[in-house]
Amino acid sequence: MKFLSKCYIGLIFFLLYIPIVVLIVFSFNESGSLAEFSGFSFMWYEELFHDEEAFSALRNSLVLAVSSAAIATVLGTFGALGLHRMKRRYIKQPIMTLTNIPMMNPDIVTGVSMMLLFVAVATFLDTRDLFGFGTLLIAHVTFNLPYVILSVMPRFQQLDKSLSEAAQDLGCTPSKAFFKVELPEIIPGIVSGLMMSFTLSLDDFVISHFVSSPNFQTLPLYVYNQTAHNVKFSMYALSALIVAVILVILLVVNFAGSAADRKSRKGGRS
Numbered sequence: 001m002k003f004l005s006k007c008y009i010g011l012i013f014f015l016l017y018i019p020i021v022v023l024i025v026f027s028f029n030e031s032g033s034l035a036e037f038s039g040f041s042f043m044w045y046e047e048l049f050h051d052e053e054a055f056s057a058l059r060n061s062l063v064l065a066v067s068s069a070a071i072a073t074v075l076g077t078f079g080a081l082g083l084h085r086m087k088r089r090y091i092k093q094p095i096m097t098l099t100n101i102p103m104m105n106p107d108i109v110t111g112v113s114m115m116l117l118f119v120a121v122a123t124f125l126d127t128r129d130l131f132g133f134g135t136l137l138i139a140h141v142t143f144n145l146p147y148v149i150l151s152v153m154p155r156f157q158q159l160d161k162s163l164s165e166a167a168q169d170l171g172c173t174p175s176k177a178f179f180k181v182e183l184p185e186i187i188p189g190i191v192s193g194l195m196m197s198f199t200l201s202l203d204d205f206v207i208s209h210f211v212s213s214p215n216f217q218t219l220p221l222y223v224y225n226q227t228a229h230n231v232k233f234s235m236y237a238l239s240a241l242i243v244a245v246i247l248v249i250l251l252v253v254n255f256a257g258s259a260a261d262r263k264s265r266k267g268g269r270s
Contacts, residue, residue, distance in 0.1 A: 068140035076148025111210035148193035155189035
């Protein structure tokens, strides 16, 4: 059974990561062909760094991802706080259900509904220039919010209520008790929600396709527009660089978390 379970896990990892490995290998292919590997070369990376349009799309994606993740994290954290402190269960449960709808909806449903909303607003305001960074930001914050709430809520549920009550007994206001006592305890959930929001926003194509404009193009839209002809091999190089950066970030986060755990254990023993 152990052998079969190891084979099963190995197969899963193979299916998950072999496409990424192929992408990285062929980003160094000199011939620019997927049929054969003719030789090792950095030419596609050099071409990437001279592609101003690709870097503009990457910059737009990063600005949008950082902005939407930050706003969704702030709104989602306080939303989770409000839901946690809500006393009436018959109100809390329906609100939780409504909060999860954008997460359960197919992306195309969310994209079309957001597009129709913005078209209605544009008609009401009598303007044709409504679509752009603003509409993309609103749409991305909307689909990121449920993930932040889902990440932060368990942290609130694990909190010891007596800590906040003790802080208020010692003279803290409810808001000060939150920032001094509760907020440090829920930081891991906030960071998890922030990272998830950033990744989802950076990766999104379907919703962005419905609410974007030609004046503000994200990287997924830029790559998709190339499929009408041929995707540049420099995009393989860009994808390989993104994978490398994400890998480094994950390693740093994991090592930092392990170091913090070891430090807390030493402090507990002393």
